[in-house]
Amino acid sequence: MRSNRIRTTVLAATALLAALSLTACSDNASGDSSKAGAAAPAGSTTDQQSPAATTQDTGKGSKDTDSATSKTPAGNTAANSKVSTSGTGGQKSNTSATGNSSSSPVTCTGDNTKVTVSKVSRPINHLLLTATNTASRPCYAYHAPALRFDDAQAAFPVLRDSKPQAVVTLQPGESAYASIGLFGESDGKDLNKSEHLTVYFTGRNDSGSTGSPAELTLPADTYWGNNGFVTYWQSDMADALTY
Structure with missing residues (x-):
């Protein structure tokens, strides 16, 4: 009888241990399932952030x-x-x-220029003519001025060697120059005294005068001879006085 009781107790203990073991397995299984279920939403949440990133990219x-x-x-x-x-x-x-x-250039004349005459120390026996453009547009000083002392019958000779390479163009306010060699060595004592000088302007074709002349009063004691000359208009005073 005692032996049967011990066996019965052992069997009961074994059965209890088996039951507890099954309960523990069931609990572990439930716990693992719960943990797995908790991890899944976290993964889903991470997946749900991808569209947000895509939205930002789209926004950009x-x-x-x-x-x-x-x-x-x-x-x-x-x-x-x-x-x-x-x-x-x-x-x-x-x-x-x-x-x-x-405002294209026109011909320089006594109407659009102011002409002056002055005596110079070098070269000797020379006068200097200065024609200044007083108009509002440029003008061409063609060729050489034509000079007449007082009531002389002939125009004063022109020095052809003084012809410049280009026609002198005067902008408003600019001046052209021509020198007058009053007489030559061959004139000797056959000189003429004059008080007035008429300056005529020539046109492009160098045939006769054009426009109004300039009437000037000569420096005191001006004498001139038949072998004197006047140069072409020059753009530089020094060039005019080299002859």
């Missing part, structure tokens, strides 16, 4: 697109403005050209 793309769109009209406007400015510049240039056309 949208912003870039908007920015590019807003910049493009500005660039076009600047380009259009630049083209318009260039067009205005072209019109301004045409207007300027028209202005230049209306």
Whole structure:
């Protein structure tokens, strides 16, 4: 009987241990399942952040697109403005050209210049003519001035060797110069005394005079001879006085 009780106790203990073992396994299984279930939402949450990142990327793309769109009209406007400015510049240039056309040079005469005559120390026996443009437009001082002392019958000789390479052009306020060699060595004592000098301007074809002459009073005790000369108009005073 005692032996049966011990066996019965052992079996009961074994059964209890088996039951506890099964309960523990069940609890462990439930715990693992719960843990697995808790991990899954975390993974889902992480997955749900991807669209947010995509949305940000899309936003940036949208912003870039908007920015590019807003910049493009500005660039076009600047380009259009630049083209318009260039067009205005072209019109301004045409207007300027028209202005230049209306101010094209004319022939220098006594009407648009102030002429003076003065005595110089070097070279000796020389006078200097100065013609200054007093008008508002340029003028050409063609060839040489034609001179007449008092009531002389003939014009004073012109020194052909003094011809410049180009016609002298006077802008408003600028001057041209011509020197007068009063007489030559061969004139000797056959000299003429004069008090007045008439200066005529020649035209482009060097045939006769053009415009109004200039009437000048000569320096005191001015004598001239038939072998004297007048130079062509020069743009530089020194050039005129080299003859």
